[in-house]
Amino acid sequence: MKRVRLSIVGFGVVGQGLAELLHTKRELLRRTFSLEVVLVSVSNSRHGFIYRDEGLDIPTLLDLSARRQPLTQHADIQHWPNALEGLQATTADVLAEATWTNLQDAEPGISHIRAALTKGIHVISANKGPAALAATELLTLAQQHGVQLRLEATVMAGTPILSTVQEGMAGVNIHAVRGILNGTTNYILTAMARGRNYAEVLAEAQGLGYAEADPTADVEGYDVVAKTLILAALVFGQSLKPEQVKREGITGITREQIQQAAHEGKRIKLVASLSRAADMPAAPLEARVEPIALAAEDALAQVNGVMNALTFHSDSLSSVTIIGPGAGRLETGQGLLADLIAVSKTL
Amino acid sequence: MKRVRLSIVGFGVVGQGLAELLHTKRELLRRTFSLEVVLVSVSNSRHGFIYRDEGLDIPTLLDLSARRQPLTQHADIQHWPNALEGLQATTADVLAEATWTNLQDAEPGISHIRAALTKGIHVISANKGPAALAATELLTLAQQHGVQLRLEATVMAGTPILSTVQEGMAGVNIHAVRGILNGTTNYILTAMARGRNYAEVLAEAQGLGYAEADPTADVEGYDVVAKTLILAALVFGQSLKPEQVKREGITGITREQIQQAAHEGKRIKLVASLSRAADMPAAPLEARVEPIALAAEDALAQVNGVMNALTFHSDSLSSVTIIGPGAGRLETGQGLLADLIAVSKTL
Numbered sequence: 001m002k003r004v005r006l007s008i009v010g011f012g013v014v015g016q017g018l019a020e021l022l023h024t025k026r027e028l029l030r031r032t033f034s035l036e037v038v039l040v041s042v043s044n045s046r047h048g049f050i051y052r053d054e055g056l057d058i059p060t061l062l063d064l065s066a067r068r069q070p071l072t073q074h075a076d077i078q079h080w081p082n083a084l085e086g087l088q089a090t091t092a093d094v095l096a097e098a099t100w101t102n103l104q105d106a107e108p109g110i111s112h113i114r115a116a117l118t119k120g121i122h123v124i125s126a127n128k129g130p131a132a133l134a135a136t137e138l139l140t141l142a143q144q145h146g147v148q149l150r151l152e153a154t155v156m157a158g159t160p161i162l163s164t165v166q167e168g169m170a171g172v173n174i175h176a177v178r179g180i181l182n183g184t185t186n187y188i189l190t191a192m193a194r195g196r197n198y199a200e201v202l203a204e205a206q207g208l209g210y211a212e213a214d215p216t217a218d219v220e221g222y223d224v225v226a227k228t229l230i231l232a233a234l235v236f237g238q239s240l241k242p243e244q245v246k247r248e249g250i251t252g253i254t255r256e257q258i259q260q261a262a263h264e265g266k267r268i269k270l271v272a273s274l275s276r277a278a279d280m281p282a283a284p285l286e287a288r289v290e291p292i293a294l295a296a297e298d299a300l301a302q303v304n305g306v307m308n309a310l311t312f313h314s315d316s317l318s319s320v321t322i323i324g325p326g327a328g329r330l331e332t333g334q335g336l337l338a339d340l341i342a343v344s345k346t347l
Numbered sequence: 348m349k350r351v352r353l354s355i356v357g358f359g360v361v362g363q364g365l366a367e368l369l370h371t372k373r374e375l376l377r378r379t380f381s382l383e384v385v386l387v388s389v390s391n392s393r394h395g396f397i398y399r400d401e402g403l404d405i406p407t408l409l410d411l412s413a414r415r416q417p418l419t420q421h422a423d424i425q426h427w428p429n430a431l432e433g434l435q436a437t438t439a440d441v442l443a444e445a446t447w448t449n450l451q452d453a454e455p456g457i458s459h460i461r462a463a464l465t466k467g468i469h470v471i472s473a474n475k476g477p478a479a480l481a482a483t484e485l486l487t488l489a490q491q492h493g494v495q496l497r498l499e500a501t502v503m504a505g506t507p508i509l510s511t512v513q514e515g516m517a518g519v520n521i522h523a524v525r526g527i528l529n530g531t532t533n534y535i536l537t538a539m540a541r542g543r544n545y546a547e548v549l550a551e552a553q554g555l556g557y558a559e560a561d562p563t564a565d566v567e568g569y570d571v572v573a574k575t576l577i578l579a580a581l582v583f584g585q586s587l588k589p590e591q592v593k594r595e596g597i598t599g600i601t602r603e604q605i606q607q608a609a610h611e612g613k614r615i616k617l618v619a620s621l622s623r624a625a626d627m628p629a630a631p632l633e634a635r636v637e638p639i640a641l642a643a644e645d646a647l648a649q650v651n652g653v654m655n656a657l658t659f660h661s662d663s664l665s666s667v668t669i670i671g672p673g674a675g676r677l678e679t680g681q682g683l684l685a686d687l688i689a690v691s692k693t694l
Contacts, residue, residue: 021663025518033517152515158664160515167514168499168507170380170688171372172681299670302649316368316681317505317671323646324667334519334663341517 001034004344007041007092007121009049009083009112010099014126014153015042016065017333018096023058025337035344040092045099047071049086051078084108087115094343096336097125103217103226103242106130110138117141117149122347124339126153126332132226132242135233148343151234153335155227156181156308159324163338165235169317174235176275176313181227183306183326184211184218185250185270189291190304192258193267198251210306220249221270221289228272228287235312236274238285245287253291266293267301278315299323348381351691354388354439354468356396356430356459357446361473361500362389363412364680365443370405372684382691387439392446394418396433398425431455434462441690443683444472450564450573450589453477457485464488464496469694471686473500473679479573479589482580495690498581500682502574503528503655506671510685512582516664521582523622523660528574530653530673531558531565532597532617536638537651539605540614545598557653567596568617568636575619575634582659583621585632592634600638613640614648625662646670 006022008015022029022037029035039056043049047070050056056077064071072079080086087095095116099109106129113130116123117138125131130138131154142149152162165174180186187210191201202219205211217223225245232240250270261268271292276283294301299321303309308326313319325331353369355362369376369384376382386403390396394417397403403424411418419426427433434442442463446456453476460477463470464485472478477485478501489496499509512521527533534557538548549566552558564570572592579587597617608615618639623630641648646668650656655673660666672678 021518025520028520029518158516158519159667160511163515164507164511167689168510168685169505171368171376171684172505173372173375297649297651299649302644302646304644316677316684318678320506320669320671322667322669325665330663331665337518337663338515342514 001030001036002344002347003036003038004340004347005038005040005091005093006096006340007087007094008039008096008098009043009087010097010127011042011044011061011065011071012098012100013329014332014336015096015098016062017329018098018336019058019062021330021333021337033341033344035341037340041086041090042071043083043086044071049080049083051086051090052076084111084115087112092121093347094122094124094340096340097123097127098336099127101128101226103129103132103222106133110134113138113149114141117145117147120145120147122147122343123149124336124343125149125151126336128154128226128230132229135230136239148346150339150342151230152339153332154230156310156324156326157328157331158334158338159308159322159326160338161310161322162234163342164322165312169312169320172317173315174312175278175315176273177231177235177310178271178273178300179310180269180300180303180308181272181310181326182218182224182270183308184215186303186308187306189250189253189258189268189270192253192255193262195255197255219251221247224270224272224289228274228289232274232285232287236276236285240285240287245289248290250291261293265296267296268293269300271300348377348383349691349694350383350385351687351694352385352387352438352440353443353687354434354441355386355443355445356390356434357444357474358389358391358408358412358418359445359447360676361679361683362443362445363409364676365445365683366405366409368677368680368684380688380691382688384687388433388437389418390430390433391418396427396430398433398437399423431458431462434459439468440694441469441471441687443687444470444474445683446474448475448573450476450479450569453480457481460485460496461488464492464494467492467494469494469690470496471683471690472496472498473683475501475573475577479576482577483586495693497686497689498577499686500679501577503657503671503673504675504678505681505685506655506669506673507685508657508669509581510689511669512659516659516661516667519664520662521659522625522662523620524578524582524657525618525620525647526657527616527647527650527655528619528657528673529565529571529617530655531562533650533655534653535566536597536600536605536615536617539600539602540609542602544602566598568594571617571619571636575621575636579621579632579634583623583632587632587634592636595637597638608640612643614643615640616647618647
């Protein structure tokens with residue numbers, strides 16, 4: 001039995017989703033992977049960082065979080081005012097970074113990740129900020145310290161994208177990817193294709209929790225730009241800046257345009273794409289996020305509602321498309337869990 | 348640089364596909380994986396098994412094969428009348444098994460695989476016979492000898508299915524899979540949906556090389572049954588026998604049935620399915636291969652021509668669908684290549 005000591009920094013929706021999976025899948029992890037995960041520390045921005053060498057009790061933490069109570073449970077729990085101080089003062093084998101996504105400067109996640117990697121702690125992260133703005137720098141830092149940085153949960157939640165590129169499709173030369181990477185906008189466009197109008201559907205998506213009160217990051221394409229930058233780094237090994245992605249959101253799309261497309265057998269989707277000349281691995285990438293009227297035969301045209309999808313075009317596999325959930329508490333937690341299992345195999 | 352000594356047994360379409368990829372991707376393998384593959388032995392049923400300790404020249408082998416010449420090229424090449432004798436007399440780190448699929452008794456592939464595993468040689472295989480009839484036995488044998496047996500290329504060629512279940516979706520509890528796993532029948536059904544008749548399309552598929560002269564294995568569903576058995580073993584850990592799969596082919600489907608389905612917005616596909624009660628991991632599997640009229644919203648309904656697809660239903664990822672090529676020389680070779688890279692990481 002392999003015992004892995006885990007720290008979860010950011011105990012919101014995603015961090016709690018991972019904790020819940022670790023609890024409900026405890027037996028499966030033991031039986032299938034000979035893996036026992038001990039949650040040694042947890043933090044959130046409200047209550048700071050707590051650490052207990054013998055491990056924390058997950059159901060208690062989930063219950064305290066649900067009641068918005070301080071996470072401290074035992075007399076022997078140590079406490080620091082914030083995650084960065086806690087990480088620097090304590091130990092773990094793996095850090096799960098699940099604080100909020102900041103696409104301006106990637107803080108505080110990037111500082112947590114740098115601190116962990118520098119201490120020789122493996123990092124699995126669901127945080128799109130550091131992955132979008134600094135994946136190449138952070139992967140280099142991980143390599144320098146002989147540890148892994150895995151980012152599966154940053155693109156399409158736990159739907160296996162990044163591991164598939166790196167493992168299942170190892171040796172494939174990918175020259176283009178095209179995808180639907182935002183559930184909110186796909187939900188809105190799908191409903192508009194059924195005849196409803198933008199404002200009404202947006203309000204409904206907000207009510208269902210699919211869209212934020214301020215929907216700008218989704219509907220203007222910034223969230224998809226972030227995922228496009230992550231794919232540029234991890235699929236193509238190229239660091240792009242946000243301003244190198246040609247971006248257009250969906251706010252200018254009218255119901256009439258959508259119906260006109262439908263009339264021609266097409267579907268308008270917010271499509272992220274990265275491509276380079278097929279025979280030039282080092283050629284610069286063209287990166288775009290924009291609404292496109294897709295032909296009905298396109299695998300992406302049939303991806304509806306909050307589902308996401310990504311198509312890889314390559315030399316030895318023509319095209320491969322992966323369709324799956326793009327968000328969600330357990331779905332994103334699952335991306336972290338798969339990365340945790342992958343890391344644990346090397347420990 | 349890691350040097351891996353490879354034996355390719357079965358130098359037909361798939362074995363040659365792998366060899367070609369090893370040759371064209373030599374630089375990519377060095378640069379990306381620090382991997383140098385030395386092809387030390389090759390066999391085919393016509394010319395037997397040849398071995399050269401320093402490695403064989405791939406372009407020469409491909410040229411000799413294309414001209415149906417004996418594969419012997421150098422004075423220092425050793426020769427055995429068949430692969431089994433050759434494997435027993437020589438050494439390698441990895442065996443790529445790519446002989447013909449025999450769904451009766453899995454020979455000669457299964458003997459090659461047993462011989463290699465018993466000698467402590469890792470095995471990657473594209474041969475559906477041993478995988479369908481004896482995956483559990485062979486995986487146990489591999490474990491006993493401390494080596495890996497990887498079978499990515501046996502289901503949907505190099506489209507990453509088995510590695511995705513085992514790595515990208517590690518920790519997911521899958522309770523059902525449903526897929527389109529045969530390109531020939533999907534090509535025929537797709538053409539029939541466009542108004543053509545069975546006999547005409549079958550003849551065309553035979554002309555294009557998509558269907559065999561004797562199409563029974565495809566059109567009666569035996570090929571899909573084999574893949575269903577492989578998925579039962581590798582996704583669910585259950586050994587099923589062919590007679591435990593309820594099987595119905597496509598020869599009874601009329602153009603009228605297909606047009607009637609289309610009229611209702613549905614598509615008839617030859618669907619393989621495996622399922623068990625969601626909350627009972629040890630419950631017996633229900634296994635079926637049969638034509639089904641799929642609703643247009645089903646991700647599988649839109650998979651046309653020779654493309655294949657598989658949907659996984661699970662606890663923490665709801666549904667994930669992977670669409671990709673299901674056959675082909677380079678596509679199947681790519682499945683072997685990805686497995687070879689995975690094995691090499693553990694050497």
